[in-house]
Amino acid sequence: MSALEPAAAPAAALDALLDALSDPVVRDLAWLLFSAPLLRGHPPAGELAVAFETADESAATLAWLLELDRDARPLREAISATRIVRLGRYAECLLGYFLQHGPAARLIAANVALRLAGRTIGECDFLVETALGRRLHWELAVKCYLHAGGDRAQLADYVGPNLQDRFDLKLKHLLGHQLPLSAREEFAALGHGGPWQPQMFVKGWLFYRWRESPPVAHAVEPAHHRGFWVTRGEWSSLCERQPAARWIVLPRLAWLAPRRAVSNADADGAGLSEAGALAERLAQQSGPTMVASFERTGAGLGHWSEAQRGFVVPDEWPAQARSFALATDLG
Incomplete structure (x- = not known):
């Protein structure tokens, strides 16, 4: 069995895949697709998005990434077409490229704005349709949070490096505002036939104070990527x-x-x-x-x-x- 086959342990499979890729942008796309999520699922309102429905789709994506790495110009041109300064926008462009050109779920629409009385009340990041006919609404978040130290184990203890964001508030916004957008009556009037199943696609890194080993909040996925x-x-x-x-x-x-x-x-x-x-x-x-x-x-x-x-x-x-x-x- 190849080290790149999806049946390998997730962390080992991701390491093997990244070792096989040389282009930094292709590596970032592979990491976005195959890395562990930051959060556990919060059903029914907060199911986790999974990039692949089947092992065959996962294997096909591995082969597609290796081929893309041989000539990454199409991906690089798609990224450079948009002036990107934010990490979240970069991740959106990577995932959007995969949904348009990859061998798994198909992109129906992206950044679908919902307006009420002339005011934008939110945007749905991605509407996708799977090969099995599931119609999914994905909300993407890529975050780097630092545990504020101490022995507490709550999502509120994970804060943005510039202290302008906090993990509990981000999850609250996802569950209470962003994910329900596609179920609103006003959204149905936009013409994107549903119903849409909302899911959150939350990736990133969590960082812990050097020489401290605090407990991990229950809502956090234990296999998350971590640093100091x-x-x-x-x-x-x-x-x-x-x-x-x-x-x-x-x-x-x-x-x-x-x-x-x-x-x-x-x-x-x-x-x-x-x-x-x-x-x-x-x-x-x-x-x-x-x-x-x-x-x-x-x-x-x-x-x-x-x-x-x-x-x-x-x-x-x-x-x-x-x-x-x-x-x-x-x-």
């Missing part, structure tokens, strides 16, 4: 534990799939630097910054592969994050 966060004052202590690592700052649109391994010869060109050099760059940052560490791997240790990723936050951030997590007047 550390204050600037703790940064040197973390780096002392990994003296051989190289580091890189990850721009926002590089927050999906782990970065591709690079050869020793290409390490400098890929931006990998020692901890001290990265510390100088972090000193110029005013807010939380995502970084990734790379370690030498492969035959003869001839490559650098991403080992872990995390956020370096200002020293005052933890106290602010706890206050934000405990606030009760945010919506």
Whole structure:
């Protein structure tokens, strides 16, 4: 059995697939489709979306991604046609491309705006139809939340790095506003024949304070992708534990799939630097910054592969994050 076959363990299958792909955008698409969700399902209102109905569709998608990786120009042109600065918009474009060109569910419509009395009250991200005839309304969310620290295990403890978003509020908005849109009487008048089964497509990473192991909120999928966060004052202590690592700052649109391994010869060109050099760059940052560490791997240790990723936050951030997590007047 090939390591890329869907019957393999999900994490192992995803790692094998990413190892086989070289184009960063194709890797991000593969990660979006095959990575573990951030949340458990919340039926009946909050079922989880699954990109594939059958093992055959999953296998066909693996083959399609490998072929796309050989010539990623169509995907890259589709992405570059839209000026993208937000991670969520990037993920929307990736998933939209798959639904238009991939071998699984078929796109019916995207970003369907619902208006009431001349005012837009919401948009449905994707309306799709499966090969078995199921008509699904998908709401996509790609998030990076940091656990605010401490021993509490609630969704409210997962906060956005800039303290403008919180996981419990996002789930509340999904369940209470976004997912019910396609069932509204006004939506039926738009001409998209239903009924539509709402599902949430929630992917991303959760980050936990370095050297802490807090309990995980029950609503969170146990197999979620995870990383660390550390204050600037703790940064040197973390780096002392990994003296051989190289580091890189990850721009926002590089927050999906782990970065591709690079050869020793290409390490400098890929931006990998020692901890001290990265510390100088972090000193110029005013807010939380995502970084990734790379370690030498492969035959003869001839490559650098991403080992872990995390956020370096200002020293005052933890106290602010706890206050934000405990606030009760945010919506």
